Amino acid sequence: MNIFDKFYEAVIYQDRWQWYLSGLGKTLLISLGAILIGVILGIIVALTKYTYKKFGNFKISNGVCDLYLAIFRGTPVYVQLLIMYLIVLIFLPTVWVAIITFGINSGAYVAEIIRGGLESVDDGQIEAGRALGLNKLQVMVKIVLPQGFRVALPPLFNEFIALVKETSIVGTIGEVDLTKVAARIVARTYEPFVPYVMIALMYLVVVIALTKLLKMMERRLAKGERHRT
Numbered sequence: 177m178n179i180f181d182k183f184y185e186a187v188i189y190q191d192r193w194q195w196y197l198s199g200l201g202k203t204l205l206i207s208l209g210a211i212l213i214g215v216i217l218g219i220i221v222a223l224t225k226y227t228y229k230k231f232g233n234f235k236i237s238n239g240v241c242d243l244y245l246a247i248f249r250g251t252p253v254y255v256q257l258l259i260m261y262l263i264v265l266i267f268l269p270t271v272w273v274a275i276i277t278f279g280i281n282s283g284a285y286v287a288e289i290i291r292g293g294l295e296s297v298d299d300g301q302i303e304a305g306r307a308l309g310l311n312k313l314q315v316m317v318k319i320v321l322p323q324g325f326r327v328a329l330p331p332l333f334n335e336f337i338a339l340v341k342e343t344s345i346v347g348t349i350g351e352v353d354l355t356k357v358a359a360r361i362v363a364r365t366y367e368p369f370v371p372y373v374m375i376a377l378m379y380l381v382v383v384i385a386l387t388k389l390l391k392m393m394e395r396r397l398a399k400g401e402r403h404r405t
Contacts, residue, residue: 179370186361186370199357200378206274206353207340213279214339218286221245223316225287226294230302231312241287248284254345256281261349274346282339289335293328294320326397333390337383344379354378 187193221241228238248256260277261270268276297320305315347356358371365371 182365182367182370185365186367187374192361195357195361196354196374196378199352199354199375200382202271202351203340203343203353204382206271206278206343206346206351207336209275210278210282210339210343211336213276214282214286214335217280217283218290221283221287222290222294225291226320227312227316229295245284245287248281249288253278253281253342254348257345257349270346270349270351273349274343274351278339278343282335285335286332289331290324290328292331293326294324296327297323329393329397330390333386337386340382340386341379 187196221244224234224237224241227233228235257274257277261273265273265276301319301323302315305319310318343353344355346353347359352360354375358375361371362368
């Protein structure tokens with residue numbers, strides 16, 4: 177069987193190309209849902225830890241955040257997915273189990289990225305803001321957050337890219353994402369080359385698109401910074 181026959185059987189036959197699109201849609205759905213949860217959680221945890229370090233507030237909440245970070249950064253996401261699927265979230269559809277698990281896991285990494293960005297802001301600027309009569313909230317909103325998020329943006333996008341690729345394990349709980357689609361087609365054709373190359377290219381396109389988006393945002397931020405200065 178030549179490469180064209182393999183391509184026909186793996187992609188064209190019985191409209192199997194639609195399987196790939198369906199798997200891509202599921203992968204993007206899980207990734208976007210997880211990113212949303214991860215960003216929200218990450219911001220909350222980062223602000224809690226930063227505020228505790230700079231101003232001494234939220235001592236108990238800071239301890240809870242430390243425990244959360246230790247657990248979800250210290251254990252494999254695959255193990256977390258299985259625990260959520262088999263023990264914690266057994267009442268939810270698998271797609272929601274995947275979104276919640278990857279979102280909570282990503283939140284732990286997003287929190288550290290954002291916290292690093294916030295801590296990159298010079299203490300002198302904070303003191304200057306307080307000297308001008310700004311309260312703690314105003315200092316955070318007007319001085320720390322804009323600069324911190326600008327620093328955190330590139331590693332945040334890298335985390336999102338890694339998250340998209342990590343979702344390839346959701347087939348282990350029965351969710352039909354891109355990788356699971358390829359496995360099903362291989363089981364029917366007994367030919368792994370075309371299906372796995374196809375999904376590799378699709379993942380690559382998604383990653384390239386995210387990378388282009390990051391570069392566009394960096395250029396806009398740089399342009400905005402030049403206008404302000």
